[in-house]
Amino acid sequence: xxxxxxxxxxxxxxxxxxxxxxxxxxxxxxxxxxxxxxxxxxxxxxxxxxxxxxxxxxxxxxxxxxxxxxxxxxxxxxxxxxxxxxxxxxxxxxxxxxxxxxxxxxxxxxxxxxxxxxxxxxxxxxxxxxxxxxxxxxxxxxxxxxxxxxxxxxxxxxxxxxxxxxxxxxxxxxxxxxx
Numbered sequence: 001x002x003x004x005x006x007x008x009x010x011x012x013x014x015x016x017x018x019x020x021x022x023x024x025x026x027x028x029x030x031x032x033x034x035x036x037x038x039x040x041x042x043x044x045x046x047x048x049x050x051x052x053x054x055x056x057x058x059x060x061x062x063x064x065x066x067x068x069x070x071x072x073x074x075x076x077x078x079x080x081x082x083x084x085x086x087x088x089x090x091x092x093x094x095x096x097x098x099x100x101x102x103x104x105x106x107x108x109x110x111x112x113x114x115x116x117x118x119x120x121x122x123x124x125x126x127x128x129x130x131x132x133x134x135x136x137x138x139x140x141x142x143x144x145x146x147x148x149x150x151x152x153x154x155x156x157x158x159x160x161x162x163x164x165x166x167x168x169x170x171x172x173x174x175x176x177x178x179x
Contacts, residue, residue: 002027002111003081004157006150007091008054010042014093018042019067020056022095023146024077025154027084029161032154036077037147039064054144067098075106083108086129086153113156120163132156 004025011017019040026034039056041064051057074095085091088110099106114127124135129149133140138155142148 001081002029002084002157003078003108004032004084004150004154005078005091005095006085006146006153007094008050008056008144008146009094010044010046010050014090014097017094018044019094019098020046020050020054020061021146022070022074023150024074025150026077026081027154027157034077036070036073037150038070040070041066056145068102071099071102071104075104078108081108082111084111084113084153084157086113086149086156088112088114113153113160116160117156120160129153129156 004027006023007019008021009017009019020042021037021039023037024035025032039061041061043066046056046058046061083092089112092108092110096106117124117127117132121132121136124132126132129152130140130143132138133152133156136156136159138152138159140148140152
């Protein structure tokens with residue numbers, strides 16, 4: 001089981017920034033079987049350049065749940081899954097930091113679709129989500145929004161999985177470990 005995650009934040013630093021939106025799609029290796037998407041009130045000001053990039057402004061998140069209000073749902077949904085994201089260290093670090101502020105240690109196995117794409121989809125000029133999706137004709141509904149980017153990552157992950165599955169000698173398909 002995989003939890004394919006994307007977040008939007010108030011900045012680049014997990015230490016100083018906060019999450020403004022989260023999307024999680026639970027994938028069983030074949031299809032999405034559950035999901036959770038929510039704006040998050042970061043309890044701080046969202047810088048103008050972030051609003052310009054994501055479209056998420058202070059007014060949009062004013063009545064959204066705070067991270068601690070969705071923390072239990074995120075833990076339960078991702079429990080027993082591998083945490084997958086495009087540039088996984090960014091998303092994972094932010095989520096870990098949010099839990100750290102709550103006095104909880106959040107740990108999951110991680111998998112990065114940037115690294116997987118470089119390995120299983122070689123030859124692209126860029127492995128940024130937007131450029132890779134353009135090359136692979138993956139439509140992103142809502143670029144720089146958690147749900148749009150997470151769903152594009154789901155599709156990219158499925159392409160990688162399909163490239164990775166190889167027929168076995170006896171005609172059955174096998175899927176060796178990705179790493």
